[in-house]
Amino acid sequence: xxxxxxxxxxxxxxxxxxxxxxxxxxxxxxxxxxxxxxxxxxxxxxxxxxxxxxxxxxxxxxxxxxxxxxxxxxxxxxxxxxxxxxxxxxxxxxxxxxxxxxxxxxxxxxxxxxxxxxxxxxxxxxxxxxxxxxxxxxxxxxxxxxxxxxxxxxxxxxxxxxxxxxxxxxxxxxxxxxxxxxxxxxxxxxxxxxxxxxxxxxxxxxxxxxxxxxxxxxxxxxxxxxxxxxxxxxxxxxxxxxxxxxxxxxxxxxxxxxxxxxxxxxxxxxxxxxxxxxxxxxxxxxxxxxxxxxxxxxxxxxxxxxxxxxxxxx
Amino acid sequence: xxxxxxxxxxxxxxxxxxxxxxxxxxxxxxxxxxxxxxxxxxxxxxxxxxxxxxxxxxxxxxxxxxxxxxxxxxxxxxxxxxxxxxxxxxxxxxxxxxxxxxxxxxxxxxxxxxxxxxxxxxxxxxxxxxxxxxxxxxxxxxxxxxxxxxxxxxxxxxxxxxxxxxxxxxxxxxxxxxxxxxxxxxxxxxxxxxxxxxxxxxxxxxxxxxxxxxxxxxxxxxxxxxxxxxxxxxxxxxxxxxxxxxxxxxxxxxxxxxxxxxxxx
Numbered sequence: 001x002x003x004x005x006x007x008x009x010x011x012x013x014x015x016x017x018x019x020x021x022x023x024x025x026x027x028x029x030x031x032x033x034x035x036x037x038x039x040x041x042x043x044x045x046x047x048x049x050x051x052x053x054x055x056x057x058x059x060x061x062x063x064x065x066x067x068x069x070x071x072x073x074x075x076x077x078x079x080x081x082x083x084x085x086x087x088x089x090x091x092x093x094x095x096x097x098x099x100x101x102x103x104x105x106x107x108x109x110x111x112x113x114x115x116x117x118x119x120x121x122x123x124x125x126x127x128x129x130x131x132x133x134x135x136x137x138x139x140x141x142x143x144x145x146x147x148x149x150x151x152x153x154x155x156x157x158x159x160x161x162x163x164x165x166x167x168x169x170x171x172x173x174x175x176x177x178x179x180x181x182x183x184x185x186x187x188x189x190x191x192x193x194x195x196x197x198x199x200x201x202x203x204x205x206x207x208x209x210x211x212x213x214x215x216x217x218x219x220x221x222x223x224x225x226x227x228x229x230x231x232x233x234x235x236x237x238x239x240x241x242x243x244x245x246x247x248x249x250x251x252x253x254x255x256x257x258x259x260x261x262x263x264x265x266x267x268x269x270x271x272x273x274x275x276x277x278x279x280x281x282x283x284x285x286x287x288x289x290x291x292x293x294x295x296x297x298x299x300x301x302x303x304x305x306x307x308x309x310x311x312x313x314x
Numbered sequence: 315x316x317x318x319x320x321x322x323x324x325x326x327x328x329x330x331x332x333x334x335x336x337x338x339x340x341x342x343x344x345x346x347x348x349x350x351x352x353x354x355x356x357x358x359x360x361x362x363x364x365x366x367x368x369x370x371x372x373x374x375x376x377x378x379x380x381x382x383x384x385x386x387x388x389x390x391x392x393x394x395x396x397x398x399x400x401x402x403x404x405x406x407x408x409x410x411x412x413x414x415x416x417x418x419x420x421x422x423x424x425x426x427x428x429x430x431x432x433x434x435x436x437x438x439x440x441x442x443x444x445x446x447x448x449x450x451x452x453x454x455x456x457x458x459x460x461x462x463x464x465x466x467x468x469x470x471x472x473x474x475x476x477x478x479x480x481x482x483x484x485x486x487x488x489x490x491x492x493x494x495x496x497x498x499x500x501x502x503x504x505x506x507x508x509x510x511x512x513x514x515x516x517x518x519x520x521x522x523x524x525x526x527x528x529x530x531x532x533x534x535x536x537x538x539x540x541x542x543x544x545x546x547x548x549x550x551x552x553x554x555x556x557x558x559x560x561x562x563x564x565x566x567x568x569x570x571x572x573x574x575x576x577x578x579x
Contacts, residue, residue, distance in 0.1 A: 149426070150426060159401070159405070163401070163405060163406075165405065165409075165439065167435065167436075167438040167439030167441070168435070168438070168439070170443070171424070171431045171438060173445075174430075174431050174434055174438065174445065174448070175427060175431050177445050178428065178466070179467065243443055243444060243445040244445075245444055245445050245446045
């Protein structure tokens, strides 16, 4: 596959091994994919509920996205267009490896364009560009249980979910306000799904929490090590927990993106030298590149960080 | 005397009938029956292994009895069999109307959360969502149990044993329960700390008009706290009566032994 970015090459590849392609397509065997699809359907039927599933060994270690990869493998088809991001960026090692993996085992076209993708697998971010109906966002989740930090017993947390006993989650918010004078937790910020199930939104920054609410896309969450799948179907209410006198708020920055000047995106701080010089850039690399292509200019436009690295041929 | 008369007239808050618990072949407790009225403090005394804690766990909905009934005057359903309630209803009742003070504060506190958060948690469980109000209630309760309010955000392990026990007491009283279970609340404490905690408990119980069931092997605790006593031996209740009556004029040989074995200094 000389150019994994082109749909044409995927079509060629599918022609070359067409007879075998549909058996054990996309790495997992048919029975496993069936099992995962059933878990996904159950998860979609009960928004926010953690469905146990028989997580398989994957060719990457736990913590590298085994849950997300299994979800993707179960729903992907040859006509899909696949995008994979890690911390918002398309060009990080983990994202590149997983993208190549699916280009190889599922013969799908891959892209960096959020609008063009039908399946987006992500770790730690939701793309800045609003998702559309028909898209699926697959999250890689390390710890699906939002109550785990305060209640170590699985039997007890299951009972708490079953009986909607969520007072305990507020203890963590209380501690945060008591210590820092505000709700200081910034990632994995607990959410209430459809006013019924408490859900950890995976380690996305709380900046992205409002994007979960009433989203048009299907949001699937997979935790490979913890063997849980959960989901937020399109147009479901997602409320971030807070106190009446300490309402939920997202992170803000005084700076704009140094490369594209965006005021509304999630920014990463990049340290430039030992003298403490730094810059803030969009964490969503495709969003930033698209804005620059459209002529937006930030204060440090043209910096070497903006030069895209060429992906070596697989 | 007036208060006592009122107590007797009131409908029972808790009614236990023929409660029996077998652990396989081993007897936990057998045929225990009693009634508890609002504002009444019942002491359960007896030696180790006499079934005190088994009885307390059965009554407090934490351990299903082999036979017999435990009825509580719930605010939502009236007088109801505790084990006849569905699990969510029972858990809700335990949360809203009961408190449970463990012998070891580590069993009753969340050691990972701060003292203040431990005290405020019952309020959050009951739907409290206003930080400022809960914070103030926590501070008020820390003062009531005579703790330094500046240490509100310390973790429980940074407090001494007696202080941890006070945090546990505050945590179990802050939501205004009607019935509090105490399993040897002064068990692991030294004598002077014990005396201060007992004093405090007695005051709080009287002020709040709480009904309390307190399990202890310490006759002094029983004398100070309880209106009424049940003496247990080998899983059975051998004598019941008013505290002073049982302690000053014990009838059953075992009660006599128990009372006479208190060391005199």
